[in-house]
Amino acid sequence: MFKTSWFFLLFYIASGCGNFGKLDFIARLPNALKENSGIAYYPESGSLWLVEDNGNKDIIYNVDFKGNIMKELEVKNAKNHDWEDLTTDKKGNLYIGDFGNNDNDRKNLVIYKLPNPNSKSGKKIRAQQIKFNYPEQEGFPPGRHRKLFDAEAFFHHGSHLYIITKNRANPFTGEAMIYKVPDRPGDYKAKLLGRIKTCGDWDTCQVTSADISPNGKDIVLLGYGKLWSLSNFDLATDDFTKVKSREIDLDVRTQLESVCFKDNTSLFLSDEEQHKLGRNLYSYNFKR
Structure with a gap:
């Protein structure tokens, strides 16, 4: 009896169905999205789109709320060097952030702009390229204390894309820059x-x-188990000097890589699979 119970406990953990902390489990994602890194939601169609990161296929994936892949679109005029996040604009365009830069040595940073993928009936979608660089970066790579130019996060507002960097400096300061x-x-x-x-x-x-x-009214930043809710910013003047930040510990330590708003109070999140844990789709009400 004890051995049988222990076996099922190990299976439960290994299948990724362990403690989800404050997150509400929705579905297990398919093996094709083991390294999922970005998620975007289209409320008018109730559809989710995901991508994978470094070196994976040049494909965006439409996933339902049972974790099934409903559609795949190959992205033309694009290459997955390190796709790290997705975002959308009010017109339905989808943006892929190819700005993963672990070693801080890339000179080919780009954001791909795609038309609304829900409107595409074929198997391919063509991207436009938004290339950019960080004027403050002086070395490729810079010294270890200046490794501040990786990025895995962005959002769209107005007519601009706002990029939040990932700090890889040693010593670590916890500082993220907003571009x-x-x-x-x-x-x-x-x-x-x-x-x-x-x-x-x-x-x-x-x-x-x-x-x-x-x-x-709210910006959320995701970390490996934590969430920061930002308020009191002014995007009309790009003023972040009075930002109020609320830290939320999600009580889970999986490799959370993706977040997007479902509505003004709730979120969708996903994590990569690591040590047979993760690769799940979650929801979370960050106002509770």
Whole structure:
């Protein structure tokens, strides 16, 4: 009896169905999305789109709320060097952030702009390229204390894309920089708008995804088990000097990589599979 119970407990944990902390489990994602890194939601069609990161296929995936892949679109005029986040604009365009930069040595940072994927009937979708660089970066790579130019998070507002960097400096300071670039094809110098301090723990305080609420009043930043809710910013003037940040410990330590708003109070999140844990789709009401 004891051996049987222990076997099922091990199976339960190994299948990724362990403690989800404050997150509400929705579905297990398919094996094709083991390294999922970005998620976007289209409320008018109730559809979710996901991508994978470094070196995976140049494909975006439409997934239902049972974890089934409903559609795949190959992205033309694009290459998955390190796709790290997804976001959308009010017109339904989808943006892929190919700005993963673990070693801080990339000179080919780009955001791909796609038309609404729900409107595509074929198997391919063509991207436009928004190329950019960080004017403050002086070395490729810089010294280890200046490795501040990785990114895994961005959101769209107005006519711009706002990029939040991932701090890889040693010693770790928990500081993330906020940049913006136009949402139109071109080659740009990203404009530094300000800096946000998350916390001082390397394992949980690096920013892995971000989004802004549909009403534009809240920004969320995701880490490996933590969430930061930002308010009191002014995107009309790009003023982040009075930002209020609320840290939320999600009570889970899986490799959370993706977040997007479902509505003004609730979120969708997903994590990569690591040590046979994760690869799940979750929801969370961050206002509760």
